[in-house]
Amino acid sequence: MKTKIVLMVSVVLIVFLSPVTFAADNKDFYESGQIVAGEVWNMVNIYNDDTVVDMSGGMCDQIWTYHLSTLNITGGQAQVWAQDHSVINISDGTISNSAYAYLNSTINYSGSAFGHNLGAFDSGKVYMTGGTIENIGSSDLGIVNLYGGTISDSLFASGSAVINMFGYDLVKSYSGGNYDNGWVSGFWSDDIAFNIDLYGSETYSHINLIPEPFTIWLLGLGCLRFMRKRTCKVIR
Numbered sequence: 001m002k003t004k005i006v007l008m009v010s011v012v013l014i015v016f017l018s019p020v021t022f023a024a025d026n027k028d029f030y031e032s033g034q035i036v037a038g039e040v041w042n043m044v045n046i047y048n049d050d051t052v053v054d055m056s057g058g059m060c061d062q063i064w065t066y067h068l069s070t071l072n073i074t075g076g077q078a079q080v081w082a083q084d085h086s087v088i089n090i091s092d093g094t095i096s097n098s099a100y101a102y103l104n105s106t107i108n109y110s111g112s113a114f115g116h117n118l119g120a121f122d123s124g125k126v127y128m129t130g131g132t133i134e135n136i137g138s139s140d141l142g143i144v145n146l147y148g149g150t151i152s153d154s155l156f157a158s159g160s161a162v163i164n165m166f167g168y169d170l171v172k173s174y175s176g177g178n179y180d181n182g183w184v185s186g187f188w189s190d191d192i193a194f195n196i197d198l199y200g201s202e203t204y205s206h207i208n209l210i211p212e213p214f215t216i217w218l219l220g221l222g223c224l225r226f227m228r229k230r231t232c233k234v235i236r
Contacts, residue, residue, distance in 0.1 A: 025042050026041065026042055026043040026044065026045065027044045028044075028045045028046075029045070029051055030051065031048065031051055032052045033053055034053065034055070035053065035054070035055040035057070035058045035076065037056065037058055041058070041059070041061070043063075044064070045064050046066065046086070048068075049068035049069065050068070052070045052071075052072070053069070053070070053071050054074070056074050056075045057075045058076045059076060060078035061078075062080075063078050063079070065082045065087075065088055065105070066086055068085050070088075070089070071086070071087070073091070075093045077096050078094075078095065079095060079097040080095070081098075081099075082101045082107055082124065083102045083103045085103075087106045088101070088105075088106070088107045090108065090109050090113045090115075091110050091112070091113060092113055094113075094114050095113065095116060095133075096115075096116070098115075098117040098119070099117070099119075100117075100118075100119045100120075100121060101119070101120045101125055101126055104125075105125070106125045107125070107127070109128040109149070110129045112131060113130070113131035114132045115133050116133070116134045117134065118133045119136060119144075120143055121137075121142045122141065123140070124143075125142070125143045125144075125145070126145065128144070128145070128147065128149050129147045130149045131150070132150040132151075132152065133150070134153040136151055137155075138158075139158045139159045139161045140160065140161065142161040144164065145166070146163065146164065147167075147189065150194070151194065151196045153197065153199075154196065154199040155184070155196055155197070155199065155203060155207065156200050156203055157202065161206055164208045165184060165186070165209055166188075166212060167187050167189055167212055168187050169186045171185050172184040172198075172204065172207055172209060177198060181197070181198045182197075183196060183198055184198065184207055189212045
């Protein structure tokens with residue numbers, strides 16, 4: 001009998017101490033707010049210029065940002081789309097499928113964030129300084145700026161898009177790699193080495209290798225010939 005009572009008390013404590021989970025079809029933010037652990041949403045829309053939403057936990061199947069709003073993701077799981085000059089800052093948490101910037105919006109990807117697809121389309125911009133992502137893509141005037149982090153699979157670009165890579169000892173090839181469309185390798189400014197495959201026959205021509213600031217300073221001192229051989233080699 002005593003054992004049965006202890007078991008019943010344990011069950012009651014688990015029920016009351018467990019985080020509450022909220023589920024709804026969608027959530028619209030017209031002013032600043034939060035998404036926290038235990039919340040589950042199918043779709044979240046963020047509107048208005050001054051709206052700032054902080055996501056520290058929870059799960060969202062889709063988050064769309066509009067106008068000049070800002071979304072800060074430091075935890076949880078979601079896939080996100082930025083539009084209309086909005087900004088999404090992702091420094092932790094999991095991108096369950098995609099994080100895409102459209103229509104002059106910006107995504108900043110950093111820290112220990114983890115995800116599958118990151119991209120800039122229709123004049124969107126992406127800045128990656130850390131975190132881990134599988135694939136990065138860009139098209140239709142999209143701009144991707146890569147300063148650090150881990151890209152585990154490939155880069156893709158087409159149309160008028162560009163992918164700028166900042167670092168040193170930068171090398172790119174138009175052939176080879178897992179997709180036989182070439183590869184790019186080198187070191188980020190924090191001395192972390194990378195070797196990334198290119199996907200798609202157009203991608204090679206859209207990759208810009210940009211030496212880090214110290215290298216640019218050396219170029220200005222008259223080391224142009226030497227640095228071309230060492231930092232921006234193109235293998236053919």
